[in-house]
Amino acid sequence: MSENIIELKGLTKRYGYGDTESFALKDFDLTIKRGEFIMIMGPSGCGKTTLLDIIGLLDRATYGDYYLNGENVASISARRQARLRAKKIGFIFQNFNLIEDLPVIENVALPLVYTGHTKTSRLKHASSVLKRFNLEEKEYYLPYQLSGGQQQRVSIARAIVGSPEIILADEPTGNLDSRASFAVMEELKSIHDEGNTIIMVTHNPALTVYATRVIHMLDGQIDTDVKTVADANLPQPISVKIKKHKPEINLPGDEGKHKPKKRKKSRRKH
Numbered sequence: 001m002s003e004n005i006i007e008l009k010g011l012t013k014r015y016g017y018g019d020t021e022s023f024a025l026k027d028f029d030l031t032i033k034r035g036e037f038i039m040i041m042g043p044s045g046c047g048k049t050t051l052l053d054i055i056g057l058l059d060r061a062t063y064g065d066y067y068l069n070g071e072n073v074a075s076i077s078a079r080r081q082a083r084l085r086a087k088k089i090g091f092i093f094q095n096f097n098l099i100e101d102l103p104v105i106e107n108v109a110l111p112l113v114y115t116g117h118t119k120t121s122r123l124k125h126a127s128s129v130l131k132r133f134n135l136e137e138k139e140y141y142l143p144y145q146l147s148g149g150q151q152q153r154v155s156i157a158r159a160i161v162g163s164p165e166i167i168l169a170d171e172p173t174g175n176l177d178s179r180a181s182f183a184v185m186e187e188l189k190s191i192h193d194e195g196n197t198i199i200m201v202t203h204n205p206a207l208t209v210y211a212t213r214v215i216h217m218l219d220g221q222i223d224t225d226v227k228t229v230a231d232a233n234l235p236q237p238i239s240v241k242i243k244k245h246k247p248e249i250n251l252p253g254d255e256g257k258h259k260p261k262k263r264k265k266s267r268r269k270h
């Protein structure tokens with residue numbers, strides 16, 4: 001059965017004071033279960049990116065509580081936020097945000113810098129993820145040598161390389177034609193089918209067929225919130241459960257380098 005991975009309570013994001021005061025989010029409540037694929041829609045300026053940035057620990061709310069796996073992370077230190085972000089959250093942006101002078105494989109390996117693995121093993125792991133996206137021949141290309149769709153698939157590879165529990169995507173198909181959008185959505189679908197939780201902002205209503213829940217925002221609040229898949233039918237988080245038995249990400253070629261922690265009893269529910 002799924003569990004709450006994110007709970008937002010009374011989140012408010014205020015900009016400015018007095019006459020210039022405005023609210024990007026207003027007393028925003030939202031509970032997200034593990035395995036949901038949420039699409040967030042709404043007019044420009046309604047607070048979608050602000051919401052993703054706060055969920056992704058890139059920004060903080062002015063007031064309110066944010067529980068991530070049951071822990072209130074609203075006011076933890078920036079250092080802890082960065083550590084949690086690296087471990088639990090993968091980002092996909094509209095403009096790909098790849099580092100232009102790094103080859104594809106090094107872009108994908110970047111989130112693994114904080115895992116303590118050697119560069120060789122990080123690159124090996126990045127390579128295996130790129131293979132999944134049929135991009136193994138492009139490993140040593142620079143981002144500008146790829147099409148937009150390929151660049152976005154590289155950025156999805158980068159988002160999932162560290163096995164995060166949550167994938168945040170801000171208009172990931174916004175700069176792509178319909179064919180490339182389809183390829184990107186199919187990749188996100190397969191990542192979701194593996195039990196990952198995805199929160200995606202989009203302006204394209206046709207993409208909501210991939211979602212298990214569609215939230216429309218208006219003026220920093222939820223306008224409508226519709227679940228299209230019952231909680232009981234959400235994909236089970238297979239990858240997360242396997243990961244619990246490992247001290248870190250287990251990279252190919254790293255076998256034996258890390259002492260495994262004492263094995264906990266399997267918490268798999270049937």
Ligand SMILES: Nc1ncnc2c1ncn2[C@@H]1O[C@H](COP(=O)(O)OP(=O)(O)OP(=O)(O)O)[C@@H](O)[C@H]1O
Pocket residue numbers: 015016023024042043044045046047048049050051
């Ligand atoms: N740094 C800032 N200073 C002041 N106001 C800001 C700042 N960042 C965002 N805002 C305001 O917060 C509101 C929400 O912005 P946000 O970027 O979250 O909108 P959005 O829904 O993502 O819009 P879009 O669909 O255009 O990307 C907007 O009115 C915006 O002007």
Ligand SMILES: [Mg+2]
Pocket residue numbers: 048049050170
């Ligand atoms: Mg936005």
